[in-house]
Amino acid sequence: MAHSILHSPSGIGVVDKSVMIMDALEAGPATLAQLVEVTGLARPTVHRLASALVHHRFLSRDVRGRYVIGSRMAELAQAAGSDQVVSAAGPILLKLRDATGESSQLFRRQGDSRICVASAERPIGLRDSIPVGTQLSMKAGSAAQVLLAWEDHDRLVEGLRDARFTPTVLAGVRRRGWGESLGEREPGVASVSAPVRGPSGRVLAAVSISGPIERLSRQPGRRFAHVVSAAAQQLTELVRKNPESDLQ
Incomplete structure (x- = not known):
């Protein structure tokens, strides 16, 4: 069953949802479907936010196309x-x-x-x-x-x-x-x-x-x-x- 992993939302929806996606990847690489399941967010929302996070290098894609934490996190x-x-x-x-x-x-x-x-x-x-x-x-x-x-x-x-x-x-x-x-x-x-x-x-x-x-x-x-x-x-x-x- 889908469930939220964000315990204390800030009230800024797009930020909270982006953090949920990044939190989900702490455990390792995940497909779009796995991110949808773990976060409980709608598939189009996860896809849109994950694509934006990839653009800004907060996320990346591995050789199998799964989402992973991006290089920008290490730089920060x-x-x-x-x-x-x-x-x-x-x-x-x-x-x-x-x-x-x-x-x-x-x-x-x-x-x-x-x-x-x-x-x-x-x-x-x-x-x-x-x-x-x-x-x-x-x-x-x-x-x-x-x-x-x-x-x-x-x-x-x-x-x-x-x-x-x-x-x-x-x-x-x-x-x-x-x-x-x-x-x-x-x-x-x-x-x-x-x-x-x-x-x-x-x-x-x-x-x-x-x-x-x-x-x-x-x-x-x-x-x-x-x-x-x-x-x-x-x-x-x-x-x-x-x-x-x-x-x-």
């Missing part, structure tokens, strides 16, 4: 766990700034942009600063390279469209484990970035340093990749000790 969970990554980054970015003499940042991807979620600025040279909250392009810069390099094929192809870097550059990032850029985002500015990973191996963020090319040189990776990568690895290890930061 990852974002919810990011506060711990940000707070842990503070002391690490300060040490990185002191070791390199350059401003250091932590970037996270947010849709088609990357956001500076933590930073340690040089005491002088404020023109080089990237304040917390700054939104930058995912189409240029070493942090964008690092945040894109390990994405799945479809997102990689989409990310490379109109980008200032090439597939060859991203292949180099994956091979070396870090990225560098020279005037890619802004003329005269160089940067070096390395990935911060969650317990599952997914790239959560990018640790970066940036500054004028005349200070970082035209081969900033050769000079600074080891210390930037060490900072990113230190943050990765802190995240792995607290797996809730990678709720995927």
Whole structure:
């Protein structure tokens, strides 16, 4: 017999019904007929709402055509766990700034942009600063390279469209484990970035340093990749000790 699995409805019908569908999938993949049975909703309603949830990636379809929880849920969970990554980054970015003499940042991807979620600025040279909250392009810069390099094929192809870097550059990032850029985002500015990973191996963020090319040189990776990568690895290890930061 059909039954509702939503115990405390909000009164917003379309939301409550969508949540019922997602709750039903906690137990695993389900066909349309199974969702109708478990939720007690009309078949056309389930089909309409499930199709909309697939469109927004809250649900997906498996190889057998069954509904499953979609990738958007993992992305939102990852974002919810990011506060711990940000707070842990503070002391690490300060040490990185002191070791390199350059401003250091932590970037996270947010849709088609990357956001500076933590930073340690040089005491002088404020023109080089990237304040917390700054939104930058995912189409240029070493942090964008690092945040894109390990994405799945479809997102990689989409990310490379109109980008200032090439597939060859991203292949180099994956091979070396870090990225560098020279005037890619802004003329005269160089940067070096390395990935911060969650317990599952997914790239959560990018640790970066940036500054004028005349200070970082035209081969900033050769000079600074080891210390930037060490900072990113230190943050990765802190995240792995607290797996809730990678709720995927």
